[in-house]
Amino acid sequence: MVKQLSWKVGGQQGEGIESTGEIFSIALNRLGYYLYGYRHFSSRIKGGHTNNKIRVSTTQTRSISDDLDILVAFDQETIDVNYKELHENGIIIADAKFNPNKPEDTNAVMFSVAFTQMATDLGTSLMKNMVAVGATCAVMNLDIKVFEEVVGEIFGRKGQAVVAKNMEAIQAGFDFTKEQLGANAGSMELDKADGKKRMFMIGNDAIALGAIAAGSRFMAAYPITPASEIMEYLIKKLPDLGGTVIQTEDEIAAATMAIGANYAGVRAFTASAGPGLSLKMESIGLSGMTETPLVIIDTQRGGPSTGLPTKQEQSDLMAMIYGTHGEIPKIVLAPSTVQEAFYDTAEAFNLAEEYQCPVILLSDLQLSLGKQTVEPLEFDRVEIRRGKLQTELPEIENKEYFKRYEVTEDGVSPRVVPGMKFGIHHVTGVEHDETGKPSESAVNRNIQMDKRFRKVENIKFDTPVYKNAPHEEADVLLVGFNSTRGAIEEAMERIEADGIKVNHAHIRLIHPFPADELSALVQSAKKVVVVENNATGQLANIIKMNVGYANKVVKFNKYDGNPFLPHEIHTKCKELF
Incomplete structure (x- = not known):
């Protein structure tokens, strides 16, 4: 048994690739496994290669895996494009319709399964994705009953006859592939999940x-x-x-x-x-x-x-x-x-x-x-705070306008909604005074500009920098933002195994930049590797501007349209030492 595996289905866009991955992953999620899925798709409605890579694990995972265990191919292009991800014990399950050819430079085992023909024999070729799901169940030694609920939810509105036919297709794919597996039977069986319900x-x-x-x-x-x-x-x-x-x-x-x-x-x-x-x-x-x-x-x-x-x-x-x-x-x-x-x-x-x-x-x-x-x-963690929005106002004498842009110590002025009694004021995109009336006065300009920027001098935001810093002094500080977190977290374990001390900071408040929260980690690291999906190192440049230590900052950029993989970050850090 294995604790995790990576599964990918591929074919031409518009032929059910997404639904195949959806049915597979929803069923496994309901068994209590952790999943991470990423779709590679073309910028058109139909046609062009597409694939859906799904990682299944008994523990939390937030990254695409480096390699691939099972590749389900609806066409030859899927094999040609993706086979190099397969590790030496990987398995290809390919539709027999296109007479699949396995490249010579892979040790993966390939099984030809008549997805399309089996589905056609059961009534419609559209069910070939269900046959593929059944074939996957055979490789993973999964009970196909786990798919009954999902298939019922997806196809139930079309009637029980349709639901039954789709389950027949899954069974057909399972039975045929089970016979073909031989020594590979159960080689991709997962450890049992905890069964907990998660989104x-x-x-x-x-x-x-x-x-x-x-x-x-x-x-x-x-x-x-x-x-x-x-x-x-x-x-x-x-x-x-x-x-x-x-x-x-x-x-x-x-x-x-x-x-x-x-x-x-x-x-x-x-x-x-x-x-x-x-x-x-x-x-x-x-x-x-x-x-x-x-x-x-x-x-x-x-x-x-x-x-x-x-x-x-x-x-x-x-x-x-x-x-x-x-x-x-x-x-x-x-x-x-x-x-x-x-x-x-x-x-x-x-x-x-x-x-x-x-x-x-x-x-x-x-x-x-x-x-x-x-x-x-x-x-219940979510609270609603509306700041200085006023629900009522005191009477204003002499019919003066409401000071919507009143100069205050914290820079935030009282705010009203239209129609509120005593709340009349101007609203304009040009510079204005406290009541909103247009003003080009140099003195007023300075006052209003300073007022506006005082608002963000002390932003209160929980965890502006997520930190995983086990070392007081680190060889490497990995820094990223948005989705690179999963790949960085996984790479850390491998980097530590090489004897390199590594800390991690993930920036959640980009602007105003949390320089104080990041500064101590930067100071205590020999190298600061900034991992980001762009060509110029935008986050790295922002760190240099706000924190300094430019001599420590190493840009690690990827801009080919693909997410980072854990081994790429691991390799980059090894190169530094």
Whole structure:
């Protein structure tokens, strides 16, 4: 038996690859295994190679595995593209329809199984993915009964006859493959899981749930990969809660609509990816100037321009901090796990209202679309704080305007919703005085600029830097943000086994940068290896600007569209010593 294995299914986009992985992983999640799944897919609706790699483990895992145990291939391209990931005892299960050829430079064993023909004999070739699931069960010595509940949920609306046929397809794949395995029977059998119930979700679902928990009932957005699932989830859920989602005509409208809703007192937000964020920049500046709360989700992807819309990258960092023209206070958060994506999204709404500024929640494609096991979320941990939003105002004499931008010690002014008695004031994107009236006075300009930036001098955010630092003095400090955390954590064990002392810091508050929290770890390390999916080392440069010690900082960049693997980080650290 094994404690974990990696399974991948591949074929042409649009022929059921995603559903095959979904059925396989949901069933194993319900048995109590921990899973981590990552999809490689093309930026088109149908056609082009796609695969879904799923890691199954008896312990928590947050990273794609270095190698591969089982490859399920619906076409020859899947074998040609992915076989080198297979370790020497790996197994290929291929559809006999395409007369599969095993490359000569692999020791993996290949079994040809008639996925398509078996499914066709049972009524429709569409069930070939169920045959593949059955074949996988044979290799893993899994009881196919574990799939009955999942198949019933997915196909139940089509009637019990359809459910029964799909289970027949799984049984057919199981029986045929079992006969073929011989000495390989049970070679991939997993240790028994703990049987505990856990959630299985992508980061985008967690972000959407976090918005709901925070009391947000309005989202304005335009579809874009890899952010669209947030909108799609809320389209289904918000109407039941008295809320709504508006698909706007473009990203500019989405941002300004969200600003308008927040101005009216509604907790509203928008979500997009790099190209959409470029269009939102002027509106983000408007939020900063008018001191209107605004939450923006940025799910990073490969750029620039259309770039690699379905591939991993972390290259929006500098744009999210410095992208707006002029200078405004803003907050940039970067969760590193699905759990953090939920809690940090909820907290983003609190920070936006408490500090009356735009708050950007930075995700990336791997975190947003990677599906993983999640411990039950604690909704009672979420609190709603609305800052200085006033519910009533004292009477103002002489019909004076309300001081919406009143100069205060902490920089945060009292805020009202439209129509509140004694709350009348101007709102404008040009510089203004305390009542909102336009003003080009040099003295007023300095006063208002200083007031706005005082707001973010002392941001209160739980765990701005996640630290795993067992050593007072380390040979290497590994630093990352967003989804690189899992690969870093796994690499640490291997680096320590080589006798190299390693600490880990993961940045969750990107801006204002938590220099004090990171400084001690940087000082006590010989080398600081910054792991990030971009070409220029944006986080490394930010660390140099805010913490110093540039001579210690080593940039480790990957920008080919693929996530980091643990062995890559391990190898990089070994090279330094």
